[in-house]
Amino acid sequence: xxxxxxxxxxxxxxxxxxxxxxxxxxxxxxxxxxxxxxxxxxxxxxxxxxxxxxxxxxxxxxxxxxxxxxxxxxxxxxxxxxxxxxxxxxxxxxxxxxxxxxxxxxxxxxxxxxxxxxxxxxxxxxxxxxxxxxxxxxxxxxxxxxxxxxxxxxxxxxxxxxxxxxxxxxxxxxxxxxxxxxxxxxxxxxxxxxxxxxxxxxxxxxxxxxxxxxxxxxxxxxxxxxxxxxxxxxxxxxxxxxxxxxxxxxxxxxxxxxxxxxxxxxxxxxxxxxxxxxxxxxxxxxxxxxxxxxxxxxxxxxxxxxxxxxxxxxxxxxxxxxxxxxxxxxxxxxxxxxxxxxxxxxxxxxxxxxxxxxxxxxxxxxxxxxxxxxxxxxxxxxxxxxxxxxxxxxxxxxxxxxxxxxxxxxxx
Numbered sequence: 331x332x333x334x335x336x337x338x339x340x341x342x343x344x345x346x347x348x349x350x351x352x353x354x355x356x357x358x359x360x361x362x363x364x365x366x367x368x369x370x371x372x373x374x375x376x377x378x379x380x381x382x383x384x385x386x387x388x389x390x391x392x393x394x395x396x397x398x399x400x401x402x403x404x405x406x407x408x409x410x411x412x413x414x415x416x417x418x419x420x421x422x423x424x425x426x427x428x429x430x431x432x433x434x435x436x437x438x439x440x441x442x443x444x445x446x447x448x449x450x451x452x453x454x455x456x457x458x459x460x461x462x463x464x465x466x467x468x469x470x471x472x473x474x475x476x477x478x479x480x481x482x483x484x485x486x487x488x489x490x491x492x493x494x495x496x497x498x499x500x501x502x503x504x505x506x507x508x509x510x511x512x513x514x515x516x517x518x519x520x521x522x523x524x525x526x527x528x529x530x531x532x533x534x535x536x537x538x539x540x541x542x543x544x545x546x547x548x549x550x551x552x553x554x555x556x557x558x559x560x561x562x563x564x565x566x567x568x569x570x571x572x573x574x575x576x577x578x579x580x581x582x583x584x585x586x587x588x589x590x591x592x593x594x595x596x597x598x599x600x601x602x603x604x605x606x607x608x609x610x611x612x613x614x615x616x617x618x619x620x621x622x623x624x625x626x627x628x629x630x631x632x633x634x635x636x637x638x639x640x641x642x643x644x645x646x647x648x649x650x651x652x653x654x655x656x657x658x659x660x661x662x663x664x665x666x667x668x669x670x671x672x673x674x675x676x677x678x679x680x681x682x683x684x685x686x687x688x689x690x691x692x693x694x695x696x697x698x699x700x701x702x703x704x705x706x707x708x709x710x711x712x713x714x715x716x717x718x719x720x721x722x723x724x725x726x727x728x729x730x731x732x733x734x735x736x737x738x739x740x741x742x
Contacts (some may be wrong), residue, residue: 366492401496405522408476409506438464512692
């Protein structure tokens with residue numbers, strides 16, 4: 331069994347683990363367990379005797395403490411699934427050794443090019459070894475780079491008794507890409523006080539804030555009628571749905587917002603004359619902003635349906651996740667210790683907000699405060715996805731320094 335972070339990444343990304351939002355099962359695809367079984371076997375081979383894959387596809391393991399004082403138990407977490415946005419079947423990773431600048435043309439589909447103008451972080455990668463796809467699939471560095479980094483760090487920690495640490499928990503989840511990554515995690519069994527997801531991007535970036543997120547479903551019931559005799563009788567549910575969408579404020583859409591600005595985003599439209607369904611995701615960094623956007627959407631829907639007196643609609647809001655900063659601010663040591671670890675590996679820590687969510691969002695509110703650490707990956711969810719081997723190695727070093735910081739800062 332090879333043990334470099336690159337070897338691990340190349341071994342993991344060829345396993346198809348895409349999740350499927352249309353499935354109600356957990357995991358949503360059984361193939362996610364294919365990677366889970368590989369990781370279980372590798373963890374057992376490292377000597378972690380409690381390593382196991384549960385019925386939901388989650389993998390758990392423990393690195394025992396090698397100190398006597400009661401250091402808080404910390405967890406490192408990554409997800410095994412890849413995004414449904416682009417195919418993850420038959421991934422053929424490509425290695426560009428000693429990158430010397432310029433655009434990278436992908437060999438499987440020459441029309442796909444990782445252009446420096448669109449990926450300026452390439453300017454920081456001169457001399458690095460870069461892993462890409464062949465252009466026909468996504469790579470899956472989101473989040474198999476994180477898995478490879480956790481596994482490599484675990485092997486290094488176990489091999490070097492001079493790295494003093496408390497108990498360390500390892501958790502690999504399923505279905506994160508479809509918003510269910512923490513649904514079946516057993517925190518009591520995990521037994522950690524604090525956690526870190528390895529699911530970020532550019533090295534040096536610490537993500538301690540996420541969107542708060544809700545989903546909205548608008549079900550519309552119209553009045554179907556033969557179009558030849560429809561005058562003053564038909565109320566077409568498709569047109570009602572279209573009217574609602576057309577009234578959405580353009581300044582509150584993903585394509586016009588950035589930074590801390592939230593949005594209202596339609597993600598699905600289905601229907602016929604008699605009924606239609608609209609699905610939305612609502613995002614904001616504050617609870618107040620989230621509720622204001624939902625109220626605005628509800629107002630638009632009510633205004634439109636009032637124009638169709640024989641039709642009706644229902645407006646259903648489902649909570650998805652909340653801004654983890656609300657929880658993390660109550661436990662400053664979690665981020666402070668990470669900042670120190672980042673400095674120790676020679677990077678400048680940069681605290682960032684995620685215009686999205688991670689398992690850490692859900693886990694934080696479930697009782698496991700959990701910021702996000704960089705993996706070195708870029709252009710996630712696309713065939714242009716890439717990651718630097720040297721940046722992954724830096725992430726491994728960060729994990730190792732972080733467990734040392736927790737041990738050093740715990741009073742004996």
